[in-house]
Amino acid sequence: MAPETSTSAERTGGRRSRRRGVPVPYDFRRPTKLSRQHARVLEITYETFCRQWATLLSSTLRTSVQVELDGVQQYSYDEYAATLATPSIMTVFDPEPLVGAGVLHLDTPLMLTFVERMLGGTGAHEQPLRVLTDIEAVLCRGMVERTLGELAASLTSIVDLKPHLSSIEQNPQFAQAAAATDVMIVASFHLQVERIEGTATLALPLDPLSAALSAAELRVASPEELRIRRLMRDRLDDHLEHIPVEVSVRLNATQLRPDQILALVPGDVLRLPHAAEAPLEVVASDTVVASAVAGSRGSRLACLIVPTPEESSR
Structure with missing residues (x-):
């Protein structure tokens, strides 16, 4: 046993x-x-x-x-x-x-x-x-x-x-x-x-x-516990607002075949499916967060945030 x-x-x-x-x-x-x-x-x-x-x-x-x-x-x-x-x-x-x-x-x-x-x-x-x-x-x-x-x-x-x-x-x-x-x-x-x-x-x-x-x-x-929780939540919100986030501005993408990509040489010009009057996309972590138009600020490239096409159509 x-x-x-x-x-x-x-x-x-x-x-x-x-x-x-x-x-x-x-x-x-x-x-x-x-x-x-x-x-x-x-x-x-x-x-x-x-x-x-x-x-x-x-x-x-x-x-x-x-x-x-x-x-x-x-x-x-x-x-x-x-x-x-x-x-x-x-x-x-x-x-x-x-x-x-x-x-x-x-x-x-x-x-x-x-x-x-x-x-x-x-x-x-x-x-x-x-x-x-x-x-x-x-x-x-x-x-x-x-x-x-x-x-x-x-x-x-x-x-x-x-x-x-x-x-x-x-x-x-x-x-x-x-x-x-x-x-x-x-x-x-x-x-x-x-x-x-x-x-x-x-x-x-x-x-x-x-x-x-x-x-x-x-x-x-x-x-008292509820007060502390609210205080902690407010502090977390304050810190989140100041965390730096990497964003980018992009045009509409185009598609190429593998042979076209291999044939590219310096100086080639690619036609992009992006209308001249269409706004650019502001992207963070592959998610579109806003629309913008290209511009400059002094010697630096910049963009101006504008209403999205959906907002403009309302």
């Missing part, structure tokens, strides 16, 4: 070190919209949910159950759905009063272990990867509804959640809980029932969740 206990501890320790010690790649094309402070609040909240969920499962299955938070990450719904195995238990619920839909996903073998223990079995054997029967689906629905109740109790400091279970899908590709590009905050959990291990994920829509976190933060903040 001692070697088995040691191995379990090593697995748990290794999982925690991977979550907290190893850097996670950052995709600058998809910046994180959840602030670090809000992410930390969610982690603390989900840690509470883990304890309450473990208590619920332990009393229901009549054995010790461990639930640990592996992390909180941001995904588009399409990316999240692509990570889910088929078949698996994907429950869609209405996270009232938050707008949108939430998803609680569990591994099918893990849920079958739960069902076996609820029906009086030991749940000690490896479960097959298959769809649930009608009876198993009813037991699964009851378990998920009680889990959503524990989730609502854990989120009381953030939002008065009243989740309603909408549907249970065993093929994640058929569950259209959100648009493909909708951003979700996904919490990953690791569950262990004696020697059986599995995973679960909880996905909530980012925008309404962030709004609820901000509102909860304002409710608990003292007047």
Whole structure:
């Protein structure tokens, strides 16, 4: 028995070190919209949910159950759905009063272990990867509804959640809980029932969740904290106004074939598709921010900002 206990501890320790010690790649094309402070609040909240969920499962299955938070990450719904195995238990619920839909996903073998223990079995054997029967689906629905109740109790400091279970899908590709590009905050959990291990994920829509976190933060903040926040925001705005930004002025671009480019020699003249009366584009970071006409100021080239063609046509 001692070697088995040691191995379990090593697995748990290794999982925690991977979550907290190893850097996670950052995709600058998809910046994180959840602030670090809000992410930390969610982690603390989900840690509470883990304890309450473990208590619920332990009393229901009549054995010790461990639930640990592996992390909180941001995904588009399409990316999240692509990570889910088929078949698996994907429950869609209405996270009232938050707008949108939430998803609680569990591994099918893990849920079958739960069902076996609820029906009086030991749940000690490896479960097959298959769809649930009608009876198993009813037991699964009851378990998920009680889990959503524990989730609502854990989120009381953030939002008065009243989740309603909408549907249970065993093929994640058929569950259209959100648009493909909708951003979700996904919490990953690791569950262990004696020697059986599995995973679960909880996905909530980012925008309404962030709004609820901000509102909860304002409710608990003292007047002095609010004053300091306003002061910090004003200072940040003042500094941003004086940060130098590189801008350029450009004409409309033209297109050339590779052979034309290779044939260019000093002195060649290129015809640009830019009318003489058309304004130039003022560009910052490849984004057009204004229109201008060319000119000079003393011995230096300069430009005069003018109304954009759209503004002129109004």
